[in-house]
Amino acid sequence: MATNLDLAELLFPEVKGTIEELEAKYPARNLKEGAEVTRFAPSPTGFLHTGSLFTSMISYTIAKTTGGVYFFRLEDTDTKRTVEGSGEQLTSQLGEFGIVADEGYFPEGDKGAYGPYKQSERREIYKTVIKELIKRGRAYPDFCTPEDLDAIRKAQEAVKALPGYYGTWARDRNLSVDERIEKIKAGTPWVIRFKSNGDHDRKTKFVDAIRGEIELQDNDTDVVILKSDGLPTYHFAHVCDDHFMRTTLITRGEEWIPSTPIHLDMFRALGWEAPRYAHIPSIMKLDHGNKRKLSKRKDAEAAVSYFLESGYNTQAILVYLMSIANSNFEEWTIANHSFDLKEFTFSLEKMSLDGALFDMDKLNYFAKEIMARIPVEELFGEVKTWAEKHDAEFFARITSDEPYFKKILNIERDRPNPRKDYAKYSDIAPLTRFFYHEEWAKMLADGLPFQEKFDKETISSFLKDLSGKMLFGVDEPTWFAGLKEVGAAHGFATDKKAYKANPEAFKGNVSDFSEILRVALTGSRMSPNLHEIIEILGKEEVAKRLNEVAEKALA
RNA sequence: GGCCCGUUGGAGAAGUGGCUUAACUCACAUGCCUUUCACGCAUGCAUUCACGCGUUCGAAUCGCGUACGGGUCACCA
Numbered sequence: 232m233a234t235n236l237d238l239a240e241l242l243f244p245e246v247k248g249t250i251e252e253l254e255a256k257y258p259a260r261n262l263k264e265g266a267e268v269t270r271f272a273p274s275p276t277g278f279l280h281t282g283s284l285f286t287s288m289i290s291y292t293i294a295k296t297t298g299g300v301y302f303f304r305l306e307d308t309d310t311k312r313t314v315e316g317s318g319e320q321l322t323s324q325l326g327e328f329g330i331v332a333d334e335g336y337f338p339e340g341d342k343g344a345y346g347p348y349k350q351s352e353r354r355e356i357y358k359t360v361i362k363e364l365i366k367r368g369r370a371y372p373d374f375c376t377p378e379d380l381d382a383i384r385k386a387q388e389a390v391k392a393l394p395g396y397y398g399t400w401a402r403d404r405n406l407s408v409d410e411r412i413e414k415i416k417a418g419t420p421w422v423i424r425f426k427s428n429g430d431h432d433r434k435t436k437f438v439d440a441i442r443g444e445i446e447l448q449d450n451d452t453d454v455v456i457l458k459s460d461g462l463p464t465y466h467f468a469h470v471c472d473d474h475f476m477r478t479t480l481i482t483r484g485e486e487w488i489p490s491t492p493i494h495l496d497m498f499r500a501l502g503w504e505a506p507r508y509a510h511i512p513s514i515m516k517l518d519h520g521n522k523r524k525l526s527k528r529k530d531a532e533a534a535v536s537y538f539l540e541s542g543y544n545t546q547a548i549l550v551y552l553m554s555i556a557n558s559n560f561e562e563w564t565i566a567n568h569s570f571d572l573k574e575f576t577f578s579l580e581k582m583s584l585d586g587a588l589f590d591m592d593k594l595n596y597f598a599k600e601i602m603a604r605i606p607v608e609e610l611f612g613e614v615k616t617w618a619e620k621h622d623a624e625f626f627a628r629i630t631s632d633e634p635y636f637k638k639i640l641n642i643e644r645d646r647p648n649p650r651k652d653y654a655k656y657s658d659i660a661p662l663t664r665f666f667y668h669e670e671w672a673k674m675l676a677d678g679l680p681f682q683e684k685f686d687k688e689t690i691s692s693f694l695k696d697l698s699g700k701m702l703f704g705v706d707e708p709t710w711f712a713g714l715k716e717v718g719a720a721h722g723f724a725t726d727k728k729a730y731k732a733n734p735e736a737f738k739g740n741v742s743d744f745s746e747i748l749r750v751a752l753t754g755s756r757m758s759p760n761l762h763e764i765i766e767i768l769g770k771e772e773v774a775k776r777l778n779e780v781a782e783k784a785l786a
Numbered sequence: 787g788g789c790c791c792g793u794u795g796g797a798g799a800a801g802u803g804g805c806u807u808a809a810c811u812c813a814c815a816u817g818c819c820u821u822u823c824a825c826g827c828a829u830g831c832a833u834u835c836a837c838g839c840g841u842u843c844g845a846a847u848c849g850c851g852u853a854c855g856g857g858u859c860a861c862c863a
Contacts, residue, residue, distance in 0.1 A: 274863055309862055377861080393788065394859065422861055448789060458861040465863050489790060489858040510791090515856080517797095522855060554811080558799045561811050583799070585792045586856070593798065593812050603825090648825050711821075727821095745821035757823040 233408045239365040241415055242372060242423075248359045250501075257345050257475040266299035268479045270335070271325075272472075274306045277314030279324045279535040281525055281589070282484065282514050285552050289511060290482045291330045292577045299479070303335030304472060305349040308462040318349075324535055328545045345476040350468050357463045360471055360501070361423055361456060369500045370456060372421040373403045374414050396424065397431070397452040404453055423457035425467070427496055435492045440480065440509035440579045450492035466490065470497045478506050485510040485586075509579050514555070515586040525589060532589055542617045542656025544605070546570065547598035553577070554597070555587045570601055599651040607641045614640070617656040625660040628667055638767045639663050642759045650759060665753045666767065671776065674754035675783065681750050689738055691784040693721045694751055698777035703770045707762045718744035751780040 260268060271287035273279070294301035303322065307313050319338040325331070334343025341348050364370035373396075375383075383402065387394050403411075404426065415421065429435075429449040436446045456467035463471070473481060488510050498505040515522045516530055525533040532538070538548055550570050553560045556577065563575055602610065611633070618626035629636040640659075643650035653659050664670040681690060702713040715725040722738035724730035730740040749758050752773065758764065765773050 272863095276863090306863065312862070373861095375861095380860085391787080424861095442791075445790075452859090455861050460861080462861090464861070468863095484857095484863095485791070486857055487863095512792090513856080524856080555798065558811085561798080562800090562809095565811080587798060590797050590812075596812055599824095643825080646825090650824055652824055714821085740821090742821050749822060755823090759822095759824075761821070 233412050235366050235368050235408060238372075238408050238411055239362045241412055242365060243358050243362045246355070246358045246362045248355065250360060250363050253356060253359060253475055257477065260300065260477045262300070263298055265297055266479075267293050267297045268300045268302070268477055269294045269482055270302045270304055270473070270476070270478055271330075271332070271482075272304040272306050273321055274309060275313050275317030275321065277317040277320065278527060279321055280527060281533050281535055281538075284325075284328065284330075284535050284548070285514060285556070286482055286484065286511050287325060287330055288328070288549055288552055289509075289556060289577070289579075290480075292572070293480065293482070293579070294333070295573070296577060300333045302343060302345070302476065303332035303337075303348065304476070305336045306465070306468065307349060307351045308458075308465070308468060310351075310460060310462070324539065327539065328549055350472070351462065353468075353472065354461060356475065357457065357467065357471055361463075361467075364425070364456075364500070365423070369426050370423050371404065371406070371426055371453075372411055372415065373401075373424045373453070373455070374419045374421050375402060376420075393431075395452040396454075397427070401453050420459055422455050422459050424453040425456045425497060425500070427451050427453055427493075428500075429492070429496050435495055437491060437495060437505075437508065439488075440507055441512075441582045442510065442584060445488065445491075447489070447492050450496040452493070454493055456497075466493050467497065470494055470501070470503075473506055474498075474501070474503045481506050481508045482511055483508070485512050512582070512584060512586040515588050517588055522586070522588065524586070530589075532591070538655075540621055542614075542621065542658075543594070543598055543654070544601055544613065544656075546572075547601040548594065550601065551594040551597045554593070555583075557581045558583065570597075570604075595654040598654040602653050603644065603649040603651045607637055607644065610640055611637050614656050614659060618660075622657065622660060628660075628664075635666075635767070636663075639666050642763050642767070652759075665755070665758075666764075668772065668775075671754060675779065679750050679754055679780065680756055681747065681784075682756075685739070685743070685747060687784045689721060690747055690751075691781040693717065693723075693744060693747060694777040694784070695781040696721065697748065698774045698781070701765065701770070701773055701777075703766065707760075710762050710765075714744070714748070715741065752776055 262268070269290035271283070271290050273283055291301045293299070303325075305318050305321075307318075318336060322332075322336070322338060332342075334345065334348070335341070336346075336348040347353055361370055365372075375396075379402065380396070383396070383400055384394055386392075387400060392400070401424075404424075406414075427450055429451040431448055431451040433449040434446050435449045436444060439445050454466050455464050457463055469481075472478075487508075491508060495505055513524045516525050516532075518529075527533045535548075539545075549572055550560075550564070553572055553575070557575075559581060560575055560577075564570055567574065605613070615626070615629060618629060640663075652662060665674060697714070697717050700713065700717050702710045705713075718741070719725050721744070723744045724737040724740050727741060730737055734740075745761065746756060749761055750756060752758075752761070752764060752768065768776075
């Protein structure tokens with residue numbers, strides 16, 4: 232009579248290695264007490280999800296702050312969903328955030344002693360372990376077709392039984408070895424299932440690093456561990472990989488909580504110590520009054536590329552995500568006048584238990600705070616790099632005269648409370664375009680937003696006069712005093728109180744002639760400090776603009 | 787439907803039985819500053835912690851139940 236040994240040989244004749252050899256090849260890591268080995272293990276679906284960035288940032292931070300190891304593993308076992316080139320994209324996008332793995336998959340080749348770090352290249356390892364499981368009677372080939380499985384599910388529905396491949400519903404679970412061998416020899420397609428000896432009526436407990444103790448029903452389903460394409464399922468790959476890669480802390484989305492008993496069941500069956508788990512809450516979004524997970528199909532902000540393309544500073548994104556992860560981070564940034572994530576002590580215990588709503592307002596707030604504090608030279612470099620990739624016209628504009636653009640960027644920045652009007656690099660072009668003559672000319676052609684209450688003659692004569700009398704190279708009070716003089720000569724008040732006391736005596740207030748100047752120069756009723764603007768524009772350009780507007784006003 | 791996780795203001799949240807007349811931050815509103823905007827400053831915004839019952843001298847904090855929200859039950863991860 233044939234035994235499980237024969238079955239294992241028949242199934243995997245090419246597999247010669249043993250688990251012992253693997254244990255020796257991937258020895259326990261020699262790390263100091265408390266050091267955590269964490270990882271980020273995405274599927275290469277051509278897309279870095281915002282929630283993935285969140286999880287990877289947390290994993291990375293934990294490894295770094297405990298003196299451990301953070302590695303990157305590519306989970307490419309779903310060949311149907313695999314998108315070519317995703318590995319590169321994932322690592323390069325993560326790289327923009329400074330989340331670079333200590334070891335793992337890299338487009339140019341694996342780094343580290345616990346590889347391969349791409350699951351499709353680990354078939355040998357999976358099969359070695361599975362072969363052993365079969366020998367021990369803890370795994371078996373299952374010959375059910377999708378139709379068979381469907382029929383089982385329908386039968387379960389009919390009698391209101393729990394769905395799943397377990398107990399007496401597990402059709403091929405109790406086939407004899409001889410029967411199995413016969414079917415295999417007959418060429419019947421098979422998958423390998425794990426043979427659970429769990430009991431659905433019992434509970435399994437584990438301590439989640441974020442939520443504390445969690446109690447779930449014991450796993451009793453015989454999950455598929457090796458698919459018909461010869462690749463493992465997530466459940467098995469996780470157990471096997473994280474064991475041999477010596478991961479100590481599994482950070483993954485909370486959607487994995489319900490399947491944790493399956494993983495624990497397998498760790499037990501293999502006699503391996505299970506790692507600790509930290510199930511990270513999902514980032515949510517409000518949709519018609521209901522919360523739901525950020526969806527890659529429905530929400531632009533689900534893709535990290537969205538933020539990168541619109542030009543959010545990567546540190547700002549990380550800072551925002553950290554403020555969700557540990558809300559005391561915000562207080563910390565205020566107390567320490569720092570947004571340096573490396574200095575902050577992250578703690579899993581302080582994580583909130585339900586998914587936070589993605590808050591664009593708050594992201595924008597952090598982004599403005601951070602952008603306002605980046606030194607100009609550095610900011611300039613970032614804007615330039617971004618523009619080169621995403622806005623050719625803007626790139627051409629700023630590179631045509633870099634010192635000029637730096638001056639523009641620097642407006643109202645060198646002060647304790649700098650201006651904060653850019654949340655992202657793409658905000659800069661529209662707000663600064665008036666500094667470029669051709670752009671300003673277009674605005675003039677489209678019509679300048681002067682208020683109706685000013686008559687054309689006043690606008691024209693005031694600007695005409697001003698074009699020759701504007702002061703340059705003086706300090707702001709002096710410049711403004713000069714401006715007031717011209718205003719007064721054209722019937723405007725130069726003193727607020729005087730105007731308020733007798734508005735009829737004037738054509739307008741200080742703010743009114745200032746506004747006329749502002750509109751003429753910038754094409755808008757709102758702008759940064761006018762004195763800085765005229766100094767940047769220069770005497771010639773200012774005179775040119777004032778004259779052109781003065782003429783057009785009368786035309 | 788079974789199981790699991792969760793529920794403090796518009797958002798992120800602090801809070802682990804009396805120190806809370808519920809921090810802090812964003813958003814919002816109003817005012818001040820001011821040549822506009824942005825910045826900055828000041829003030830306001832939950833008499834109440836989903837609801838009910840219970841434990842207790844005392845509960846947002848402990849227990850039970852209900853409601854609601856989320857997740858999960860694949861040869862996807």
